[in-house]
Amino acid sequence: MRKPVVQKWLFIVAALVAVVLLLIGGRRTYKVYDADTEDFGLVVFHRISDRQLVIDATFSGVTRRGRKLYSTYDRTEARAKRTCPT
Amino acid sequence: MQFFSLLVLHSSWGPEFKWFCNPVLSCHSCALSWFACPIGVLVHYSGYHVFPFLAVGILLLLGVLFGRLLCGWVCPFGLLQDLLYKIPGSKFSLPHWTGRIKYLVLLLLVIIVPFACGEQTAYSFCRICPAAALQVTIPGLVSTGAGQVQASTVVKLSILAAVLLLTALSSRAFCKTMCPIGAMLAPLNFISLWRVRTPTGNCTSCKLCDDACPTENSPSLRISRGQAPNRSPGCVVCHDCQSVCPKT
Numbered sequence: 443m444r445k446p447v448v449q450k451w452l453f454i455v456a457a458l459v460a461v462v463l464l465l466i467g468g469r470r471t472y473k474v475y476d477a478d479t480e481d482f483g484l485v486v487f488h489r490i491s492d493r494q495l496v497i498d499a500t501f502s503g504v505t506r507r508g509r510k511l512y513s514t515y516d517r518t519e520a521r522a523k524r525t526c527p528t
Numbered sequence: 529m530q531f532f533s534l535l536v537l538h539s540s541w542g543p544e545f546k547w548f549c550n551p552v553l554s555c556h557s558c559a560l561s562w563f564a565c566p567i568g569v570l571v572h573y574s575g576y577h578v579f580p581f582l583a584v585g586i587l588l589l590l591g592v593l594f595g596r597l598l599c600g601w602v603c604p605f606g607l608l609q610d611l612l613y614k615i616p617g618s619k620f621s622l623p624h625w626t627g628r629i630k631y632l633v634l635l636l637l638v639i640i641v642p643f644a645c646g647e648q649t650a651y652s653f654c655r656i657c658p659a660a661a662l663q664v665t666i667p668g669l670v671s672t673g674a675g676q677v678q679a680s681t682v683v684k685l686s687i688l689a690a691v692l693l694l695t696a697l698s699s700r701a702f703c704k705t706m707c708p709i710g711a712m713l714a715p716l717n718f719i720s721l722w723r724v725r726t727p728t729g730n731c732t733s734c735k736l737c738d739d740a741c742p743t744e745n746s747p748s749l750r751i752s753r754g755q756a757p758n759r760s761p762g763c764v765v766c767h768d769c770q771s772v773c774p775k776t
Contacts, residue, residue: 453592453719460588467582492582493547499572499647500546500556500564506576506646 467492474504477512488517530607537562537604538663549583551590551709552603555660558667567708570638571654575647587712595720595758596713599703600766605659609695609702610742621744622698626705627762634708650680653708661688699742703764714761723756724767727775737769 472495476486490498498504504511537550538560546556550563557568566587573580590598599606613619637653645651654660661684669677694701703710726737726747737747737757747757747769758765770776 449719453721456588456592456716456719460585460592463581463585463588467580467585470581472578492580495573495576495578496547496549496564496569496580496582497544499569499576502572502648504572504576505648509577511576511578 472511474498474511474513474517476517477514488513529601530604530610533602534604534607537602547582549586550598550602551587551713552598553605553657553659553707553709554603555657555663557660558663561663565659566712567638567657568654571642571652572647574639574642575645575649575652577643588716591713591716592720594722595717595765596710596763597720597722597765599707599710599713600764603703603709605707606700606703606764608662608692609700612692612696613699613742615696618697620698622701622704629705630707630711630714633706634711638708655680656684656687658688658691658702661685699744700764704743704762710764717761717763717765718759720758722758722765724758724763724765724770726751726757726770726773730775732775734774736772736774740768740772742766742768 468491470492471489472492473487474490474495476488495504498513503514505514506512533552537552537554538558539562545562546564548563549566549569551566553567554561554563554565555568556563556565564583566583569583570580573583633653637651637656642649642652649655665681665684665688669681691702691706698704724747731748731751733748733752735748737751738744741747741763743762743764745757745760745762747760747763750757750759751769757763757769
């Protein structure tokens with residue numbers, strides 16, 4: 443009798459944690475710097491959502507150097523669907 | 529259902545849904561892939577040193593609702609394993625302890641190594657992923673020619689060949705031993721909303737369910753205890769035990 447009650451509570455806690463993570467992920471943004479502009483002493487960055495960072499992760503659109511995230515492509519240009527990076 | 533999902537997952541001619549981590553083994557680098565691979569995303573986020581709120585939230589929500597149901601019904605690599613195991617010939621069962629290897633794979637090749645060495649490390653799971661070898665590496669070799677084959681490509685293709693051979697000899701061998709998505713979803717089988725319903729009250733211990741189970745997970749043990757057969761980390765929730773039960 444005790445085990446189904448524990449399972450039920452674990453289910454509720456896990457579902458709540460999932461919803462909280464989704465809410466945080468929906469609001470969170472990240473600074474992604476332009477790699478090229480640093481050559482001229484300028485620091486240009488874009489704020490991208492967690493959703494955009496997931497998409498960037500699917501084609502290595504962002505890379506990490508030091509403690510910063512850098513874009514691997516020009517974000518000012520409109521882009522079509524990304525194809526295979528390999 | 530598995531064939532249908534194979535078509536749907538690889539028919540991305542329309543809008544981009546690559547922000548959605550579908551918890552099945554299907555490489556998001558495939559040009560036709562509709563969704564993001566959670567493993568590829570976790571490898572990259574580990575390399576970025578960023579917590580993947582959205583990806584983990586989606587995985588956890590689908591996991592608590594369905595457990596490993598998607599492994600049994602939606603995963604295209606699971607379908608491939610099921611088809612390979614139908615090839616006639618001698619078969620064998622893997623030792624029970626091999627089921628723990630997948631947790632090590634998840635911890636090391638998806639989280640720790642990419643965190644320490646960066647997302648482009650040659651030692652992440654993506655570099656040895658058999659689904660990526662099938663969907664990306666082989667089509668890439670066909671289109672560019674095999675003249676510039678790198679050592680990493682040879683390693684990846686060798687692992688694919690070994691996995692395919694193993695799955696032809698032992699049912700769902702990759703799911704049981706190596707799949708990091710399975711490792712993430714396995715504990716959620718214990719609390720998931722989705723339940724495989726079997727007649728626990730009037731079980732005759734005929735063990736037909738044990739013979740039908742593709743992951744050799746002994747569903748009769750849990751049925752005899754009055755539990756749902758999918759309350760086990762190894763279960764891929766295929767419902768085969770329910771289908772063969774004469775009391776259903």
